Amino acid sequence: MKRISRIPLTSRPALLGAVVMLALTSASVASADDGPGPLGVTADVVASVREARVGALFGADRAGRPAGSHFCTASVVHSPRGDLIATAAHCMTGVGGDLVFVPGYRDGRAPYGVWRVTRRFLPDSWARDQDEDGDLAFARVAGAHGRTVEQVVGGNRFVTGATTGATAVTVTGYPDSREVPIRCTNKPRRQSPTQQRIYCPSFTSGTSGSPWINGDHQVVGVLGGHEEGGSTDDVSYSVVLGREAGELYRDATTAG
Numbered sequence: 001m002k003r004i005s006r007i008p009l010t011s012r013p014a015l016l017g018a019v020v021m022l023a024l025t026s027a028s029v030a031s032a033d034d035g036p037g038p039l040g041v042t043a044d045v046v047a048s049v050r051e052a053r054v055g056a057l058f059g060a061d062r063a064g065r066p067a068g069s070h071f072c073t074a075s076v077v078h079s080p081r082g083d084l085i086a087t088a089a090h091c092m093t094g095v096g097g098d099l100v101f102v103p104g105y106r107d108g109r110a111p112y113g114v115w116r117v118t119r120r121f122l123p124d125s126w127a128r129d130q131d132e133d134g135d136l137a138f139a140r141v142a143g144a145h146g147r148t149v150e151q152v153v154g155g156n157r158f159v160t161g162a163t164t165g166a167t168a169v170t171v172t173g174y175p176d177s178r179e180v181p182i183r184c185t186n187k188p189r190r191q192s193p194t195q196q197r198i199y200c201p202s203f204t205s206g207t208s209g210s211p212w213i214n215g216d217h218q219v220v221g222v223l224g225g226h227e228e229g230g231s232t233d234d235v236s237y238s239v240v241l242g243r244e245a246g247e248l249y250r251d252a253t254t255a256g
Contacts, residue, residue: 042184042202045172052104052112052153054181054211056174057091060098064116073173073181074101074139075211077219078155079253081140082148085115086158087209088224089126089137101141103153106180115141115149121252123244133194135224136239138252156213160246162220164188164196169220171200171236173210188212188221194240195226201234212238 045051056070072091077084085101092099099117102110117139125134141149149155165187172183184200191197198212198221208229212221221238223229230236239245 039168039186040184040199040201042182042200045181045183047104047106047111049104049153051172051181053156054172054174055085055101055103055112056105056181056206057087057209058100058102059095060100060116064098064100064114066100066102066110066114069176070102070105070174071095071176071206073207073209073211073223075172075209075213075219076103076149076153076155077138077158077211077249078150081253082150082155083140083142084155084252085139085141085149086211086219086222087137087139088222088229089122089135090130090224090228091209092120092122092137092139093126093130099139101139101149103149105174108179112152113143113149115143118142119255121248121255123248125244132225132228133239134244135228136222136241136245136248138248140252156211157216157218158241158249159218159220160241160243160249162214162218162241164190164240167214169198169212169214171198171203171207171210171212171221171223173203173207173223175202175204176206177204188238191226191237194242195237196221196240197226197230197235197237199235203230203236204233207236210236 057072058066061067074087123134125131210223226237
C-alpha cells in the first residue's frame, strides 16, 4: 500500500486530528546516546530552522507555486551544490507534472520559500521494474534570489552502510491529513538483508520519503521500500542504504 496521498487508501486507519498524538509502543526511554525519549511516541514537530530541513512535496501550477495538497515528504541532504533533497522513488514517479518542495511547511505557509524540482535521480532497479529495494530518489531543487536550499535551512548528511538498530533514529514526516509535521524516535529493526522497519504510530499516507535521522544528524533511511512504506500506520519501512544508494547519491551530486 502506497504512502502517497494521491493514491486512495482503504485499509489504513484515519489519523486522529489531535494537536499532539501520544501512543507509547514501549515503556523504554532512549538513552543519551540514542537521542530524545521515550521511544515509540509520535508528536507534532516544533518549528525551527533545523527541523525545516524536512518539508512537503506538492504538485506545481504554471507559475511554480504549490497546487493542491501535499502528497509526500522529502528532506535536504548535504551536497557540494547545496541543492539536493532525498525522498522515496515512488514519490518521484507516482505523480505527473512539475513538483515543488516546501521546507518547513506548516499551516499553508512556506517560511523558507518554494523550491522547484529541476532534476530527478532514480536507481536503475526502480526505473527498470520498481523493485522495492530501489525505492529511494534524489532531486535537485532551485529557488529564487540566488541562494541554495542548503544555504537557507542546512542539510543532513546522507550516509550508507549504517548498521540497522545500532542507534535510535528520528523519523519526521507530513501526513496528508495534517498541516504540520510529526516526528517519532525509535530503534529500527532488520526486516530483511535489504529492508529495515521501525515502530512509530500515526505515520499515514503522505509520510513516504520521510528521513530517518540518527543522533549525528545523518540520514540513514528514507520511508519507503517494502509495501512502499507500509500497509499499517504503526510500522514503517526503509531500504537499507547500501551500495546502490551510495552510487545514486554520487550520480546526483556529480551529474552536470
